[in-house]
Amino acid sequence: MLDVIIGAVVYSNFLALLSIGLCLTILTSRVSSFAHGDLAMVGVYTAYTLSAALGLSPYLCLPAAFAVGGFVALLSFALVFEPLRRAGAGPVTLMVASLALDMVIRYSLHIYADLLQRTFNVYGRDFMFNDARLLVGGVSIPGALIGSSLTASVLLVMLYLLLYRTKLGVAMRATIENQQLAMVLGINVRRVFAISWFISGALAATAGVFLPFRLLVNPDTGWSMLLSMFASVIVGGVGSLLGSVLGAYLIGSSELLFSYLLASLGISTAYRPLVVFAAIVATLMLSPRGLSILWSNGVKGSWRS
Amino acid sequence: MYPLEVRELHAGYGKIRVLSDISMNVKERELLAVVGPNGSGKSTLLKAIFGLCTIFSGIITFRGVDITRAPPHLRSLMGLAYLPQVGNVFENLTVKENIMLALYDKSSNLDGKLNKIFDLVPELKTFLNRKVKTLSGGERQMVALAMCLLRDPMLIMFDEPTAALAPRLARQVITRISNLRDELGVSVLLVEQNALAALEVCDRALLMVSGTIKFLGSPSELLEDRELVKTYLGLERVSRC
Numbered sequence: 001m002l003d004v005i006i007g008a009v010v011y012s013n014f015l016a017l018l019s020i021g022l023c024l025t026i027l028t029s030r031v032s033s034f035a036h037g038d039l040a041m042v043g044v045y046t047a048y049t050l051s052a053a054l055g056l057s058p059y060l061c062l063p064a065a066f067a068v069g070g071f072v073a074l075l076s077f078a079l080v081f082e083p084l085r086r087a088g089a090g091p092v093t094l095m096v097a098s099l100a101l102d103m104v105i106r107y108s109l110h111i112y113a114d115l116l117q118r119t120f121n122v123y124g125r126d127f128m129f130n131d132a133r134l135l136v137g138g139v140s141i142p143g144a145l146i147g148s149s150l151t152a153s154v155l156l157v158m159l160y161l162l163l164y165r166t167k168l169g170v171a172m173r174a175t176i177e178n179q180q181l182a183m184v185l186g187i188n189v190r191r192v193f194a195i196s197w198f199i200s201g202a203l204a205a206t207a208g209v210f211l212p213f214r215l216l217v218n219p220d221t222g223w224s225m226l227l228s229m230f231a232s233v234i235v236g237g238v239g240s241l242l243g244s245v246l247g248a249y250l251i252g253s254s255e256l257l258f259s260y261l262l263a264s265l266g267i268s269t270a271y272r273p274l275v276v277f278a279a280i281v282a283t284l285m286l287s288p289r290g291l292s293i294l295w296s297n298g299v300k301g302s303w304r305s
Numbered sequence: 306m307y308p309l310e311v312r313e314l315h316a317g318y319g320k321i322r323v324l325s326d327i328s329m330n331v332k333e334r335e336l337l338a339v340v341g342p343n344g345s346g347k348s349t350l351l352k353a354i355f356g357l358c359t360i361f362s363g364i365i366t367f368r369g370v371d372i373t374r375a376p377p378h379l380r381s382l383m384g385l386a387y388l389p390q391v392g393n394v395f396e397n398l399t400v401k402e403n404i405m406l407a408l409y410d411k412s413s414n415l416d417g418k419l420n421k422i423f424d425l426v427p428e429l430k431t432f433l434n435r436k437v438k439t440l441s442g443g444e445r446q447m448v449a450l451a452m453c454l455l456r457d458p459m460l461i462m463f464d465e466p467t468a469a470l471a472p473r474l475a476r477q478v479i480t481r482i483s484n485l486r487d488e489l490g491v492s493v494l495l496v497e498q499n500a501l502a503a504l505e506v507c508d509r510a511l512l513m514v515s516g517t518i519k520f521l522g523s524p525s526e527l528l529e530d531r532e533l534v535k536t537y538l539g540l541e542r543v544s545r546c
Binding site: 088178181183186188 | 319355356357376377378381382386387389392393394395396397398402405406407409410452456
């Protein structure tokens with residue numbers, strides 16, 4: 001049971017970083033990106049490459065994953081979403097474009113996996129990272145638990161400080177609330193979008209580094225977790241950054257505990273997504289604004305909103 | 306050289322054409338009032354000048370520089386200010402944060418600027434740390450006006466600043482706008498549904514009908530044209546302005 005709880009916390013930390021990034025791009029540039037899970041895999045492969053090439057611990061590769069993930073997301077914005085937005089594309093067109101982008105990133109990662117396998121003679125797919133274990137009070141705790149919790153906490157606090165304590169953050173919140181007025185006041189909205197995409201990709205890739213500590217990964221792993229990411233955002237309340245984080249912990253822990261329950265009852269864990277679908281359906285039917293209804297007054301653009 | 310010059314402008318939204326063949330200018334320290342019936346394209350004209358809608362053809366120059374294709378934030382940097390009719394403040398931010406945003410691209414010190422604005426809009430002092438969503442409609446307009454003035458604009462475009470205000474307050478706002486022209490020496494382009502009030506204070510008037518200019522000249526000339534006044538402004542009898 002302890003291992004299930006540890007797994008739930010690590011998985012929820014992972015989901016929290018991904019869903020807050022997804023929420024940020026939905027709020028700023030109105031893109032519900034289906035390629036968001038792939039950015040986590042960009043982080044995985046960045047850390048894996050550095051580990052294979054330089055023998056570094058995956059934990060030391062977190063800054064590199066942050067930078068590469070941010071860069072790939074920025075590139076996606078500049079080459080795909082911004083040109084489409086300027087051509088007047090609506091949210092549905094942007095969403096469909098993100099599906100195409102998902103295929104491009106995912107299959108590029110497949111090609112890269114082959115390249116990696118040939119170059120470094122390592123498994124390009126279905127690999128895991130070896131994790132260090134720390135002995136705390138006689139209990140052996142996996143490094144991923146401490147690492148992912150610390151990383152998620154630090155990054156979420158930094159994002160909060162950026163949004164609420166800096167001029168750029170105020171400009172980002174303003175752009176989220178009223179893009180036209182932001183432009184009227186001389187804010188370069190395109191720059192704000194680009195920054196939010198960088199942050200979103202960087203958070204996703206950083207989160208991704210913790211995945212191979214718990215499960216076998218391949219270029220499709222990010223895609224398979226898309227349902228949980230969107231569920232976190234929906235359960236938290238689309239447009240609420242705090243809600244998406246809370247939604248992530250709710251979905252992450254429910255998924256793992258449900259999976260444990262299924263296994264205990266001798267039922268296939270293939271039914272795990274059932275709890276995620278149920279959460280989405282229940283939220284949309286009973287409280288479409290999700291958890292954010294508990295504190296929000298319906299105005300967009302705040303951490304809580 | 307006029308601060309603002311528009312030549313043969315055709316503009317609209319997406320593929321829909323709203324403005325046709327608009328040619329006009331705003332002179333130094335002039336208050337030009339844009340009047341006309343609902344749906345005549347008055348607000349679209351301001352949006353087109355600020356780059357917030359589609360320009361099909363034509364040229365817009367601001368202080369001699371062609372800004373037809375310039376992004377809105379650059380127009381703002383050049384000294385063009387626009388006060389939208391609605392959504393002209395960030396409701397979820399405090400008044401101080403709104404003001405901070407008005408100076409986003411300026412390197413000037415906030416305190417000095419604030420004192421200057423307090424002289425022009427003294428009411429602002431009383432609700433500086435409140436969230437905008439807690440303010441009344443009139444107070445919000447004050448914040449929006451302060452944000453506009455903080456940017457040291459050379460030309461301010463007001464889009465129906467008196468909409469949703471009580472008639473007495475509406476008169477006060479229009480008088481205050483005309484005072485701004487005199488006190489700050491800025492040019493003003495005022496779109497106003499309360500045609501009579503706007504024509505009383507403006508230097509020139511522009512009457513828009515169905516996306517085209519029907520009249521451009523002195524307000525007294527417009528008011529003397531009974532046919533135009535009756536048909537498009539809905540005014541039966543007009544006392545001298």
